[in-house]
Amino acid sequence: MTLPLSSSMELTVAADLAIAFVLGTGFGFCLERAGFGSARKLTAVFYLYDMAVVKVMFTAIVTAMTGIAVLSVAGMLDLGELYVEPTSLAAQAVGGLVFGAGFIVGGYCPGTSIAAVATGRKDGIAFALGMLAGVLAYVELTPGIDGWIKANAQGEMTLPSVTGVAMGWYALAFIAFLLFAGWGMGKLEGRFGHLRPRG
């Protein structure tokens, strides 16, 4: 059997949604365990006294990347079957800058706001309501942006496809970088430890 499963078997709608729900519980459990239901824990990364956001995100990315590379080399996963969101450098740069502003002001990102709501954070509810309003405003008030993104898109672009260097090498490089960055982040947390809230 070749992965992804979706390429080799037809799932019923009910099965597909059940899978989404189960994967979601793992997703939400991890977010809350990491402390990402807390806006102060999340924004701490921008004041350098607690780098957990970067540690968790990069470890997750490197873990999944390594797994995908290994499964692919072992012939168990067809890389060509994985969905690649088309790159639009301008859209992702502008969108990222806007998103970052929303993150530091609002204290959450879309996924973590769900973990915040689930654990009773009223500001998480406010953020989620802001998200609902923002998505609706985008659709209603600025329908032209999607056309601009499409017109400026470069299409599917991954580092392996652009450089011709296989994914496994990037995974190795990222692991090495993560070890180095882990040491550096420990230094930062010590240097900016005085900003940590003390009640």
Next chain:
Amino acid sequence: MTHALAEDRLSAGRDTRSVAVPQPYWNPWVVGFLLGLVLLATYAITGRGLGATAAFGAVDAWLANLVAPEHVSASAALAKYFNDGSPLMSWTLFLVAGAFVGAMVSGVLGHRMKWSVERGPQATDNRRLALAFAGGFVAAYGAKIAKGCTSGQALTGGAILNVGSLVFMLAVFASAYALAWFVRKEWL
């Protein structure tokens, strides 16, 4: 290290009857590894990664249809959520519903359920709630422009080295670090 934050939250709480002390968060490297396995499983099963923003769009479309059904059918951007029947049958919405339950389970087990507002000591609850709403609005705009958020672009695209996702990630951190000083009184 994570103890400090948990203790802070407890001492800040006014509910002196609660005896269960919030447990410290898990080691970030361990949670990161587990989250990576969830992401890997998502790719291995569905061929796609995680996401969250699409769930908000699905709820929007559903709500809009309750209020103004003619408007929804006339709007291509909203009508597309009805392509597979109800927008509530959205894959990402089920993922997010699962995330809600998973986070709640983790919160209950860790004694971290608390009806509260997260803010620094210098901010007020109302100010923080207003900023959270505004931040959510702005983040939604950014996610719509970038075609994904921290889940859909950074994590999902990062794992397959999607160039657009890496650009998105750099832009998010650059922007938030640049603005952090201006909103420090909300957090520190």
